[in-house]
Amino acid sequence: MKVLIIDDSPDALAIAKARLSKDGLDIICAEGGSAGLDAARRENPDLILLDVDMPDMSGFDVCRELKGSAEFQMVPVIFLTGSTDVNDKVKGLNLGAVDYVTKPFDAFELRARVRAALRTKHLQDLLVKYSRIDPLTELWNRRALTDHLGQEWAKLQRHGTPIAFIMSDIDHFKRVNDTYGHRIGDEVICRVANVLIENSRQSDLPVRYGGEEFAVLLPDESVQSAATLAERCREEVENIRVDAGGEKVSVTVSFGVADTAGLSSPEALIESADAALYQAKNTGRNRVVTARAEQTVGRSTLT
Numbered sequence: 220m221k222v223l224i225i226d227d228s229p230d231a232l233a234i235a236k237a238r239l240s241k242d243g244l245d246i247i248c249a250e251g252g253s254a255g256l257d258a259a260r261r262e263n264p265d266l267i268l269l270d271v272d273m274p275d276m277s278g279f280d281v282c283r284e285l286k287g288s289a290e291f292q293m294v295p296v297i298f299l300t301g302s303t304d305v306n307d308k309v310k311g312l313n314l315g316a317v318d319y320v321t322k323p324f325d326a327f328e329l330r331a332r333v334r335a336a337l338r339t340k341h342l343q344d345l346l347v348k349y350s351r352i353d354p355l356t357e358l359w360n361r362r363a364l365t366d367h368l369g370q371e372w373a374k375l376q377r378h379g380t381p382i383a384f385i386m387s388d389i390d391h392f393k394r395v396n397d398t399y400g401h402r403i404g405d406e407v408i409c410r411v412a413n414v415l416i417e418n419s420r421q422s423d424l425p426v427r428y429g430g431e432e433f434a435v436l437l438p439d440e441s442v443q444s445a446a447t448l449a450e451r452c453r454e455e456v457e458n459i460r461v462d463a464g465g466e467k468v469s470v471t472v473s474f475g476v477a478d479t480a481g482l483s484s485p486e487a488l489i490e491s492a493d494a495a496l497y498q499a500k501n502t503g504r505n506r507v508v509t510a511r512a513e514q515t516v517g518r519s520t521l522t
């Protein structure tokens with residue numbers, strides 16, 4: 220894990236670095252408050268050790284600035300202070316620091332406090348990750364979609380980068396559950412999820428939207444290329460065979476595809492893809508419908 224040490228004294232930096240390097244940590248040093256802020260933004264550290272007394276910018280001001288931005292809210296800060304004044308310690312903790320170490324510090328105490336803060340950070344990172352993943356399919360969940368769509372929408376507003384969005388739903392899924400039971404139903408859901416994962420780019424976000432509903436968020440894509448991807452997924456799902464005690468279960472999926480052209484909110488993008496999906500369901504299922512022209516671009520030859 221990466222630790223950033225911010226201190227105006229080169230000697231203090233060298234000592235802290237020497238103490239912590241023993242624990243196999245990646246240590247970055249920044250001399251002074253504003254250099255520290257730059258390093259924090261550049262290096263994305265897991266923990267920040269922050270001197271209070273610095274001539275260019277106090278540690279309190281650095282901490283206030285860090286904690287004011289969303290990207291550092293979850294990054295623990297430990298103050299390094301020469302002061303034994305309780306008010307200073309309280310002030311630091313109130314600004315969002317998790318701990319403080321009094322200078323001159325004991326090497327064992329510094330290392331123990333750093334380890335404790337990193338342990339908590341690691342658990343917190345795991346919680347954030349698990350709160351965003353669907354446990355059955357390991358696709359992203361709706362919480363992750365909402366966050367990611369918000370970020371992509373901000374990019375769209377800054378740079379005009381378009382976003383495409385696919386909504387999909389397994390056709391007549393209730394029949395699978397009712398006929399073969401939930402274990403086979405879950406297996407079908409996982410196999411469909413795998414098709415979405417295998418056809419997504421690194422930058423796409425495949426999502427389990429609900430029970431048998433899926434979505435894919437495609438940053439910097441048009442409705443046409445998203446429809447091509449949906450059509451490929453539709454064809455691959457047709458070839459899935461799930462073994463249910465000798466019987467081969469197959470399913471089909473309907474897709475609605477939209478992009479952000481002419482839309483004014485992230486919610487409108489989801490609604491637009493949802494309306495196209497509704498159209499796909501209403502015109503016979505197992506097909507891809509794009510929102511703009513409500514065009515069917517792909518349809519099974521089997522039905």
Ligand SMILES: [Mg+2]
Nearest residue numbers: 227270272273
């Ligand atoms: Mg100092």
